[in-house]
Amino acid sequence: MAMKNKKHLIILSYLIIIVAACNNNSYTPPNVAFTMDESMLPAYEKDIDHKGILNTIQRNQEEAFMDGKKIYNSNCINCHGTPKQEGSLPTAFKYWKDSFKVGKDPYAIYQTLTRGYGGMPPQTALTPTEKYNVIHYIREEFILKQNKAAYFNIDSNYLASLPVGKSKGPSSIKKEGWLEMDYGNFLINTYDH
Numbered sequence: 374m375a376m377k378n379k380k381h382l383i384i385l386s387y388l389i390i391i392v393a394a395c396n397n398n399s400y401t402p403p404n405v406a407f408t409m410d411e412s413m414l415p416a417y418e419k420d421i422d423h424k425g426i427l428n429t430i431q432r433n434q435e436e437a438f439m440d441g442k443k444i445y446n447s448n449c450i451n452c453h454g455t456p457k458q459e460g461s462l463p464t465a466f467k468y469w470k471d472s473f474k475v476g477k478d479p480y481a482i483y484q485t486l487t488r489g490y491g492g493m494p495p496q497t498a499l500t501p502t503e504k505y506n507v508i509h510y511i512r513e514e515f516i517l518k519q520n521k522a523a524y525f526n527i528d529s530n531y532l533a534s535l536p537v538g539k540s541k542g543p544s545s546i547k548k549e550g551w552l553e554m555d556y557g558n559f560l561i562n563t564y565d566h
């Protein structure tokens with residue numbers, strides 16, 4: 374009898390583990406080789422409220438779009454260009470036709486912007502909200518209109534899977550001309566392609 378109970382217990386624990394694993398709704402970040410590893414990031418990146426920032430953007434889409442457009446036209450357009458005007462780096466991702474290597478959902482794109490990937494330098498001059506605003510802009514302006522297969526639909530399940538940190542990060546990052554344009558060691562990555 375004792376033996377039988379033990380067996381039941383073992384089977385029950387397996388079941389609990391399986392159910393727990395299936396219920397795990399938390400986000401698994403893309404497993405690619407980013408330029409910066411986590412230890413190189415500013416400390417605030419560990420506690421960002423990704424879900425909160427995205428929720429705010431979903432409610433104020435126009436404002437996010439306008440801010441994102443400004444950022445795109447000053448920080449991204451040089452390399453990435455537009456559908457009408459190719460950017461200076463032919464290898465730079467074309468939102469209107471390419472498929473993402475890192476990932477197409479906003480949190481994955483956030484990783485690309487924060488940590489850098491291949492010829493794409495980390496965007497150290499942007500705050501977390503600015504990064505999500507420019508992500509909103511490229512999604513709505515280029516991907517949704519011209520590259521639907523690469524468009525990720527944000528729903529409540531997705532939002533619930535994102536990290537809920539306590540911070541929105543700094544409200545602005547001091548911009549010094551020389552610093553903003555200097556990709557330092559990361560610039561070399563743009564030559565490799």
Ligand code: HEC
Binds near residue numbers: 464465476490508511
């Ligand atoms: C110095 C040039 C340069 C700048 C500036 C730049 N990018 Fe990129 N970006 C690239 C290159 C090159 C790639 C292709 C990387 C690869 O596949 O190796 C890329 C790739 C990407 C990708 C696709 C990643 C994937 O999953 O495949 C996204 C998204 C992206 N950039 C967004 C941005 C945004 C938004 C900005 C402005 C805030 C920006 N980039 C600024 C050069 C640049």
